[in-house]
Amino acid sequence: MLEIQNIHKSFGETTVLSGVDLQIGKGDVVVVLGPSGSGKTTLLRCINFLEKADKGEAIFGDIQVDLHQASKKQIQAIRKRTAFVFQNYNLFNNKTVLENVTEGLIIGRKIPKEKAIEIAKNALNKVELEDKYTAYPAELSGGQQQRVGIARAVALSPDIILFDEPTSALDPELVGEVLEVMKTIAKEGTTMLVVTHEMSFAKDVANKVVFMDGGVVVEEGPPKEFFENPKEERTRKFLRRVLPDDFIYHI
Amino acid sequence: MPNGLDIPFLIDTFFVALTGVPIAMLITIVSLLIALPLGFLLALTRINRMPILNQFSRVYVSFVRGTPVIVQIFIIYNSVPLLLGTIFEKYNINMNVYEVNPIWYAFIVFSLNTIATLIEVFRSAINTVSKGQLEAAHSVGLTTAQAFIRIIIPQTLVVALPNICNATVNLIKATSLGYAMSLPEITLKAQVAANASYNYIEAYIAIFIIYLLICSLVEYAFKRYEKRLRKYQIAPAA
Amino acid sequence: MEKYFDATYIWESIPALLPFLKVTFMVAGLSVLFGSLLGLLLAIMKLGKNKLSQQIAHGYTTVMRCTPSIVLLFLIYYGVPAIFINFGINLNDMSSAFFVVITFSLQFGALMSEVIRSAYESIDKGQYEAAVSVGLSNTQAYGRIIFPQAFVVALPNFGNALLELMKEGALAYTIGLIDVMGKANLIIAGNYNSHALEIYIGLSLIYWVLSIMIEQFFLKLEKIFSKGRKDLKTA
Ligand SMILES: Nc1ncnc2c1ncn2[C@@H]1O[C@H](COP(=O)(O)OP(=O)(O)O)[C@@H](O)[C@H]1O
Ligand SMILES: [Mg+2]
Numbered sequence: 001m002l003e004i005q006n007i008h009k010s011f012g013e014t015t016v017l018s019g020v021d022l023q024i025g026k027g028d029v030v031v032v033l034g035p036s037g038s039g040k041t042t043l044l045r046c047i048n049f050l051e052k053a054d055k056g057e058a059i060f061g062d063i064q065v066d067l068h069q070a071s072k073k074q075i076q077a078i079r080k081r082t083a084f085v086f087q088n089y090n091l092f093n094n095k096t097v098l099e100n101v102t103e104g105l106i107i108g109r110k111i112p113k114e115k116a117i118e119i120a121k122n123a124l125n126k127v128e129l130e131d132k133y134t135a136y137p138a139e140l141s142g143g144q145q146q147r148v149g150i151a152r153a154v155a156l157s158p159d160i161i162l163f164d165e166p167t168s169a170l171d172p173e174l175v176g177e178v179l180e181v182m183k184t185i186a187k188e189g190t191t192m193l194v195v196t197h198e199m200s201f202a203k204d205v206a207n208k209v210v211f212m213d214g215g216v217v218v219e220e221g222p223p224k225e226f227f228e229n230p231k232e233e234r235t236r237k238f239l240r241r242v243l244p245d246d247f248i249y250h251i
Numbered sequence: 252m253p254n255g256l257d258i259p260f261l262i263d264t265f266f267v268a269l270t271g272v273p274i275a276m277l278i279t280i281v282s283l284l285i286a287l288p289l290g291f292l293l294a295l296t297r298i299n300r301m302p303i304l305n306q307f308s309r310v311y312v313s314f315v316r317g318t319p320v321i322v323q324i325f326i327i328y329n330s331v332p333l334l335l336g337t338i339f340e341k342y343n344i345n346m347n348v349y350e351v352n353p354i355w356y357a358f359i360v361f362s363l364n365t366i367a368t369l370i371e372v373f374r375s376a377i378n379t380v381s382k383g384q385l386e387a388a389h390s391v392g393l394t395t396a397q398a399f400i401r402i403i404i405p406q407t408l409v410v411a412l413p414n415i416c417n418a419t420v421n422l423i424k425a426t427s428l429g430y431a432m433s434l435p436e437i438t439l440k441a442q443v444a445a446n447a448s449y450n451y452i453e454a455y456i457a458i459f460i461i462y463l464l465i466c467s468l469v470e471y472a473f474k475r476y477e478k479r480l481r482k483y484q485i486a487p488a489a
Numbered sequence: 490m491e492k493y494f495d496a497t498y499i500w501e502s503i504p505a506l507l508p509f510l511k512v513t514f515m516v517a518g519l520s521v522l523f524g525s526l527l528g529l530l531l532a533i534m535k536l537g538k539n540k541l542s543q544q545i546a547h548g549y550t551t552v553m554r555c556t557p558s559i560v561l562l563f564l565i566y567y568g569v570p571a572i573f574i575n576f577g578i579n580l581n582d583m584s585s586a587f588f589v590v591i592t593f594s595l596q597f598g599a600l601m602s603e604v605i606r607s608a609y610e611s612i613d614k615g616q617y618e619a620a621v622s623v624g625l626s627n628t629q630a631y632g633r634i635i636f637p638q639a640f641v642v643a644l645p646n647f648g649n650a651l652l653e654l655m656k657e658g659a660l661a662y663t664i665g666l667i668d669v670m671g672k673a674n675l676i677i678a679g680n681y682n683s684h685a686l687e688i689y690i691g692l693s694l695i696y697w698v699l700s701i702m703i704e705q706f707f708l709k710l711e712k713i714f715s716k717g718r719k720d721l722k723t724a
Contacts (some may be wrong), residue, residue: 050618076624084622090615094637107633108624156623317652317700318693319659319670326693329686333494420554427557428660438559451567459560466555 001026001191002160007056007067009042016042017053018215024160024193024208029186031202031223032195034212035238040195041087043212044162047193048084049075061159080109083153087165089145091137091152097124098133101152109156123155124148127181143174150181154190161185163194199243203227211235261453264444268458271437272465275426278354278436282361282422287415289362290369291404297374308370315367320360324431327360353432360432361422368418376411377403409480416473420466427462437461498687499694505676506695512668516586517655520593524654527594528601535606546602553599558592558657565592566664589661593654600650608643609635641714648707652700659696669695 004022009015016039024030032040045051046067047058053067060081065074092100101120105111111119124130127147137145146166153161166182167175179201186192186205196202202209202223209226211219211234219232227243230236293311296304315323332348339346380403388398408415429436437458445454534546553561566588570580580587612635620630662671673692677685 048622050622076626079622080624082622084619086615086619088615090613090619092616092619092634094634094641103620103633104623104625107629152623313701314693314697317697317704319656319696321659322670322689322693322696325689326686329689333686424555424557427559438557451563452571455560455564455567459556459564462557462560463552463555467551470551470555 001028001061002193003059004043004047005057005059007043007046008054009039009046009051009056010054016215017046020056020212020215020217022193022210022217024191026159027189027191028208029192029194029206030208030210031206032193032210032212033197033199033202033238038212039215040212041164044084044164044193044195048079048082048162050084081159083156083158083161085146085149085153085161085163085166088169089137089142089149091145091148093137095136096133097129097135097137097140097148100137100148101155104152104156119155120151123151126154126184127151141174142170143177146170146178147181150178150185154185160191160193163192163196165195165197167196167198197242199227211238213238256456257450257453260448260450261457264441264450264454265457265460267444268437268441268454268461271435271440272461274354274434275423275429275436275465278357278361278426278429278434279419279422281358282365283419285358285362286365286369290366291373291407293366293370294373294377297370298377312367312370315364316371320364320425321428321431323364324356324360324428327363328356328432331356331359353429353434356432357426357429357434361425364425365418365422368421369415372411372414372418373407376407376414379410380406409477412473412477412480416470416477419469419473423465423469424462427458495684495687498684499691502673502676502688502691503695506669506672506692509667509669509672510695510699512586512666513655513658513670516589516593516661516666516668517651517658519590520597520654520658521651523590523594524597525601527598528605531598531602532605532609535602536609550599550602553596558596559660559663561596562589562592562660562664565595585661585665588664589658589666593658596657597650597654600653601647604643604646604650605639608639608646611642612638641711644711644714645707648703651707652703655699655703656696 002022002024004020007017007020009017020039020043022030022043032043034040042051046053046056049067049070056067058065058067058078060078063074063077065078070078091097092103095103098117098120101123102113102116105116105119106113121130121133124133127150129144129147129151132140132144132148137148140148146169150161150166163182167178170178175198179198182192182194182201183205194201194206206223208220209223210217211226211230211232213234219226219230219235226235227239230239293304293308295301297308299305332351335348335351338344339348384402384406385395385398388402389395393401426434426436427438430439430442433439441454441458445451531546531549534542537543566585569588569591570583573580616634616638617630620634621627625633658668659670661668662674665671667675669692673688677688680688
């Protein structure tokens with residue numbers, strides 16, 4: 001459903017992505033792992049054109065675009081099929097919770113207001129924020145803000161939702177509520193590309209794990225295989241560093 | 252004057268006006284020396300909500316910041332002789348109040364004005380230096396006075412420096428109003444020079460350049476100093 | 490020359506001065522209008538990618554920051570007609586309000602360019618990214634998300650710039666504008682320079698009340714626009 005081919009991206013002298021390929025099928029939950037600075041965020045941003053890749057292609061169902069020189073129309077078309085959940089939420093500070101969700105529906109998708117509000121309320125109920133419609137982002141906890149961020153993405157019913165470390169800005173006790181919501185929407189068949197350091201999420205929810213390091217994909221595979229039987233030395237090293245000793249046996 | 256500028260006159264006036272610079276700088280420095288400590292102390296009375304002094308500072312700041320400097324100058328220039336006259340008469344002091352050097356008026360006006368600005372500058376700067384700093388100082392056995400001198404004030408100054416720079420530039424510019432007190436500073440000197448020949452444009456270009464030079468230099472000096480301070484001190488998070 | 494203090498002059502001066510606020514307001518209003526347009530242009534130059542126009546805009550702001558109002562005022566008053574006479578246009582009979590508005594528009598423009606620039610820069614670029622990621626166009630992202638937030642940030646600084654303008658505007662009397670300040674000087678001259686102190690005190694009361702009103706007005710506005718949005722105010 002989404003295929004990324006040969007993405008390259010440098011910032012001045014530093015090369016961040018050097019030829020990344022990625023295949024995601026409908027309903028897949030793909031988790032991207034990798035040390036900090038390995039280019040995970042940049043990969044997601046290039047897919048959504050928040051960053052312009054130096055080279056690369058995306059095949060998105062029936063559309064195929066050059067990631068380096070996409071037209072405005074193509075960019076809009078891809079963005080209509082994707083949604084982004086940001087590490088630091090990026091809720092619109094000047095809009096209420098409900099307006100945060102309806103904004104993209106009414107203005108971006110031209111959905112009639114009545115209908116948009118109905119969709120937005122459904123999405124917010126799904127993330128258990130039915131009592132916060134009229135609150136402003138500044139009045140919410142981090143966990144609540146991120147759940148609005150997820151509702152905002154879900155409401156657009158995109159073909160795929162891109163998550164960039166959605167829980168890493170949260171206090172530890174708030175991580176659970178956000179992961180729960182992500183699990184729920186994954187079970188509903190939402191296609192997701194998730195950058196995260198939450199290994200349990202990767203193990204329980206993903207059907208594919210991709211390990212990136214130094215701007216390339218080092219290894220990828222189903223989570224069971226990936227965690228129990230990593231093939232590459234670099235992967236093993238990374239897993240030893242980030243996993244508790246009894247991770248595999250416990251979960 | 253369709254034939255362009257009288258360049259020789261411009262250059263002459265530039266040097267005439269330059270002789271007004273020392274007076275302008277003297278006023279600036281004296282006013283700052285008076286206003287810096289007083290502004291800081293009054294800022295403390297605002298922060299600690301000291302009765303009477305707090306209200307007084309509030310009204311004082313509001314008035315000075317709410318009225319034009321030129322009006323403040325006229326008020327001081329007209330009221331001080333009146334006051335002094337009464338006092339001299341009462342105590343039989345034989346002195347003519349109209350022979351007082353106008354620079355004294357300038358000191359008073361610009362100090363009073365700068366104090367008001369600095370109260371606000373220090374108030375917000377002190378607020379950004381966290382309360383934790385005072386508590387930490389107490390916890391290692393410093394007295395409140397020591398904590399202020401060694402911990403709080405140095406940090407406050409770093410935070411306040413850009414605004415003190417602004418206040419200084421504004422003060423230098425405000426000395427151009429010294430003409431209203433017959434003070435022979437930069438602007439008045441140039442005006443007098445121009446009066447004879449009606450070469451006003453040249454005169455104002457000359458002093459325009461002088462103010463530009465002085466203020467840029469002052470800003471540059473403050474920036475340099477700020478950089479040096481920041482090297483040794485981690486600025487407290489705002 | 491009588492040299493005693495008589496408070497009745499204060500109360501008598503105020504009603505005589507108040508009608509001339511009209512002139513003060515008119516000159517200030519026009520300067521705010523033209524100055525804001527100039528400030529917007531300068532801010533766009535500063536935020537744009539072109540290095541040369543960045544430098545021009547920053548240089549202009551520095552020059553304005555370093556020039557006393559009275560110097561700028563006279564420079565414009567004598568300089569502008571001298572320039573225009575070279576093109577055969579005679580501005581010598583223009584009203585002094587004309588030169589006052591030019592002067593303070595130039596000055597206010599520099600102030601506003603900094604107000605606009607810093608307000609714009611205070612908005613996290615994630616706001617723009619989130620907007621386009623939910624399908625808003627570039628224009629919609631700016632119009633609906635960035636500018637409304639920047640506006641709230643700019644409000645108090647705009648209020649301060651306005652106060653500054655009003656106070657500096659008092660110097661317009663030096664080139665003959667009859668606003669409240671100019672009228673006060675006329676009254677004093679009419680009294681053969683006696684009781685100047687009382688008149689100036691009356692004048693200062695007018696300015697003071699006006700400043701407090703402007704300040705309160707902007708505090709109210711800020712409250713209305715930042716309702717419930719705490720981090721906008723602290724941003
Ligand atoms: N806008 C940028 N300008 C310059 N360098 C950047 C920029 N964005 C990211 N980088 C650099 O690219 C590298 C990869 O960043 P990122 O994609 O954020 O990694 P990750 O998300 O895996 O931690 C880092 O070294 C980072 O410093
Ligand atoms: Mg990242």
